[in-house]
Amino acid sequence: MEKKTPIIAPSLLAANFLEIGREVEMVNRSEAGWLHLDVMDGRFVPNISFGLPVITQVSKISTKVCDVHLMIEEPEKYAEAFAKAGAQHLTVHIEACVHLHRNIQQIKGLGMKAGVALNPHTPVQLLENIIRDVDLVLVMSVNPGFGGQHFIEQTYAKIRQLRKMIDESGSSALIEIDGGVTLENAKAIVEAGTDVLVAGNTVFASKDPLATIRALKG
Numbered sequence: 558m559e560k561k562t563p564i565i566a567p568s569l570l571a572a573n574f575l576e577i578g579r580e581v582e583m584v585n586r587s588e589a590g591w592l593h594l595d596v597m598d599g600r601f602v603p604n605i606s607f608g609l610p611v612i613t614q615v616s617k618i619s620t621k622v623c624d625v626h627l628m629i630e631e632p633e634k635y636a637e638a639f640a641k642a643g644a645q646h647l648t649v650h651i652e653a654c655v656h657l658h659r660n661i662q663q664i665k666g667l668g669m670k671a672g673v674a675l676n677p678h679t680p681v682q683l684l685e686n687i688i689r690d691v692d693l694v695l696v697m698s699v700n701p702g703f704g705g706q707h708f709i710e711q712t713y714a715k716i717r718q719l720r721k722m723i724d725e726s727g728s729s730a731l732i733e734i735d736g737g738v739t740l741e742n743a744k745a746i747v748e749a750g751t752d753v754l755v756a757g758n759t760v761f762a763s764k765d766p767l768a769t770i771r772a773l774k775g
């Protein structure tokens with residue numbers, strides 16, 4: 558079987574915010590494909606991270622795909638502002654969207670790739686009627702809100718189910734895994750069918766982040 562190389566998306570949440578410019582430049586020099594940006598509102602998740610002003614600045618100096626993960630309620634109110642801030646991918650949580658189909662069309666209409674994220678307890682089957690409309694599916698492998706948590710093992714089964722759904726439906730959606738990705742479990746996660754690995758602490762807390770990003774690619 559052909560070896561699959563995942564796209565690596567370092568999550569800026571784990572960066573040193575006093576050195577944010579230097580951290581983004583490190584990612585620019587690396588073999589990462591995307592830069593993952595976690596937006597939290599203190600309502601959808603029990604934490605608050607950063608928002609539009611930070612992303613506006615970061616997207617100006619980043620040479621990687623600006624992959625924005627919204628962990629917020631009513632994401633439709635802010636989609637246009639994130640497009641203006643430089644987001645190239647905008648991912649919304651299925652649990653936060655009453656009108657997911659409309660939200661996805663809105664994001665695409667603004668010229669961004671549209672992603673849908675699932676919390677650990679949310680079944681993959683809920684995507685059946687939207688899978689051909691989305692560009693990516695982000696499967697949370699920890700409960701959203703914080704970096705540095707342990708990977709939930711049940712995620713492997715979800716990845717396999719989702720891979721099957723995508724392949725059988727003819728959807729071109731990418732599978733992105735977010736939370737608890739390490740040098741130890743990256744290979745198994747990719748073998749289960751993942752296309753994109755988000756990695757926060759594994760990258761930014763490592764002694765040699767460039768080498769760690771390379772190693773995550775397998």
Ligand code: DX5
Binds near residue numbers: 570626700702703756
């Ligand atoms: C968590 C965020 C993740 C987080 C991952 O809610 O969505 O992107 O930064 O961090 P690690 O890789 O440290 O688990």
Ligand code: ZN
Binds near residue numbers: 735
């Ligand atoms: Zn994330």
